[in-house]
Amino acid sequence: MTPAKEFSLAELMAVATSEAWRGNGEVLASGITPIPRIGASLAKMTHSPELLMTDSEAYLVEDPIPLAHAATMCPKFSGSLNFARVFDCVWRGKRTR
Secondary structure (H helix, E strand, O other), X not given: OOOOOOOOHHHHHXXXXXHOOOOOXXXXXXXXXXXXXXXXXXXXXXXXXXXXXXXXXXXXEOOOOOHHHXXXXXXXXXXXXXXXXXXXXXXXXXXXX
């Protein structure tokens, strides 16, 4: 019998966050803090490629932006989505969760 692999609480939370987007179609993930952002990136790269993502500032991005390289990357933007637009959707009840 192979021993169980160890994982950190942060890794468990990132995977659990990723699962929150499984099977939900084209929804927006705006990970403002590291764990939700890693979870959204994991979801987009594995089981939910239709997930819309932001750069956590003002733009929709095509591919996840690694945390360590956020300041030095030039991501492929697919649209503008500042916080005012996000909050407008939330306040009008156009939010699914």
